[in-house]
Amino acid sequence: MRTLLCVALLAVGCHSSKPPANAAAPASQGQSNTQKINAMLARENPALARRDVAMPDGSASAKVESAGVPTIAPEGDQLVLNVPIGTSQPVVCRVAKQVDLASSLQKVFSAVEKFPKREITTTDAGVMHGAPFLMLTTLYLVEPQRLLGQVKMYAFRREGQLGVLCTHDEPGYSATVRKVVDSVAETLQLKDAPPPPAPVCRELVVTSINGRKVGVMSEVMTRLKDGRWQEISGESSLRIATPTEFSGVDRYEVTHIRGDFVEDALYVDATGGAETLELNLKLQKVKPGTYHVTGLFKGKQIDVSFDAPDWYSSVKKSALVREKILGKKNVDLVLTTYTPGTDPSGVDHETVRALPDGTYQILDTEKLRATVVFDEDGQPIRMTAKIASQELVMERVLMEGKCP
C-alpha cells in the first residue's frame, strides 16, 4: 500500500495523487461524525509484545514492541525497520548513521504540505533512553473526499552512532506508536556502529515556547589526549510559524579549547538539509586574542578577522560564574561572547547579574534578558525569558557526568 510517507522518504515510486487508503476516516459534518473522528484519533492497541528483529548477518538487531512480526532490511545506505502494530500501516523506522532531527521531520511534513487543510497538532522534545528526540504530529484533510489523515513522526539520535526517523501514517494510535519508538530507542543495536563516546559530561536541554516543547540542545564535553577540551553542541528546533507550517533548524558546533581560550571551532547550520547550508564557518585562533573566520554565512563567502583578548571558553566562563556570581548579590559579570549564527564578524557581550533577592539574570541588553537558575557548578539549568506575548523556557533534562 502506497502512503504519503513513502513520497516523503523515498521521493520515488509514489506518484499517485489518490488519497492514501490508510487515511480513510470520515470527516463529514455532524456531531456523530465529530465523535467518531475523536474516537478514531483516540484509539490505541494495548496488545503489543516485545519481539526480536535482526538482520540475517547480525549487523543490526532490536527487541521492539509490536503486534506482529517486525522486519528489517537494507535500503540504500539505510536500514528500514517495519513494525506492525495491528493497524493497516506499520510504524516505519529508518536507521542511518546521522539524522538531522528537525530537518528530517520537515522532509516528512513536506509530503503533507500539498493538502491545504492541515494542522500541526502536537510537538514534543526531550530525551528517550539517553537520546535527544523531536516529535511532531500533523492532521490533514484529503479533499474532495473529506478523508482525514494523521502522521506521527519521531526523530532521535545516539550521538556519534546512529540516527532514526520513525513515522506512522494513520489516524490514532499515538501512545502505541510512542511505545514502539521508545522500544527502538532502547534496544536498537548496530554491530558496526562506533563505540559510544565516553565524554566527561553530556547535557540535554529542551526548549519550550508558550508551553509547547519545540527544541532540544545537546552538549558533550570530552577531554582529548593532548589535554584540550572538545565541546560538541547540537541544536534541533521546530520553528512553528503557523498551525500549518514549520521549519526545522539543525545547528552544530565543534569547539576545541586549550587553557582558557578557544583554539578552533566549526559552526554549521544544516537547516533545510546539507545542500542548502546557510552557515558553515571555521574559526581559528591565529595568535593570542586574535581570531580568523572563513566560510559561508547567509549564502556568502566571508573571510574576517577580529580581536577578542577577553573571549573566554565555556570552561573558563563557568569558573568565573562560580567565583564571581554564585552566592553573591548586586554583582554584574560581563562576559565576551561569540555567536556566529547572528554575527560571525566579531564578539559581543552578555551580563550575568546576581540580583538583590538572590536570583540571577542573563542580559543581552537591558530589554533582552532572561532569568537563569544555575547549578552549583555555575552551569545554567533553567532559563526563562519573555518576548512580545511569548514565554520561552529552556530547561536541562539530562546531565551525565560533571562538566568543567
Added chain:
Amino acid sequence: VKRWLLAALLIAQVAGADELSKRYMAAVEVVTTKMASLASPLAMRLDYDGELKPLTVSRYQPDPAAATDAHKKATFLLDYDDPAFAPVHKGAQDKLGAHPTPEQLTVFADGWISTKNSIHGWDTASMVAKSHAGDCTEHAVLLAALLRSFGYASRVVAGVALLNVEKRTVAFGHAWTEVSSDGAWRPLDATRSKEKPDHTWLPLFVVANEGMSFERDLVRGLATMPHRILIP
C-alpha cells in the same frame, strides 16, 4: 547562556502566530472590549511588560532621521549588487521600464515572492531573490533592495500592524519598507501591495544595522516590542 537565549529568540520570531498572521512575525496580544475602531485618530496604550505607554496616532509616523546616501547603497542585507539579485532588477526593468515608481516596485516585489510562507528567519535580498519565498521580512528586504537598485533611498522598519480581521482586532509584529520622497519617509508594504499602509502601521524601530551582524540587532529590536496593546 547567550547561545541559549539567542537560539530561543530566533525560534520565537515566528512561533505562536496563528493562521491569520501568515506573512507576519510574532503576534502581539490586543486587549479590547470589542472589535476596535481603527479610524484616525487612534488612541491606545502599549504594554511593555507592565509599563503602559499611551500613544495616539492620526497618521503614519516614521522615524524622522533624514535619508542619506547610505540609504541608496548595497549592503550585506540589501545586497542588490549580488549577482543573484540581478534577475529581480532586470525583471522589474523589463516589465516596468527604466524608471518604475515605488508603488510599481512594491507590486513587483509582492509578485516575485510567489511562495508566501513564514518559515524563514531574516533572509538577505539575494537569498529572497533565489528562493522566491518568505514572510513580511523577506518582502520588506526584497523591496528595499529593489528600490535602491533603481536609485531610491529606502530602509526596512519593524513594528506592529493593527488589523480588524474576522470581527476581532489583531496586532502582529511586522516588517515593511520605507522609501524617501520629498524629504519624508513613507511606508510601502509588499505583503499588502495593493493597499496603502496608514496610521495603524506602527513603526517601532528602523533596521539601521544592515551589515553582517544585522540579525543580532534585529533580535534586540524584537525585544523592544510591546507585550500587549490596549485599545479602549
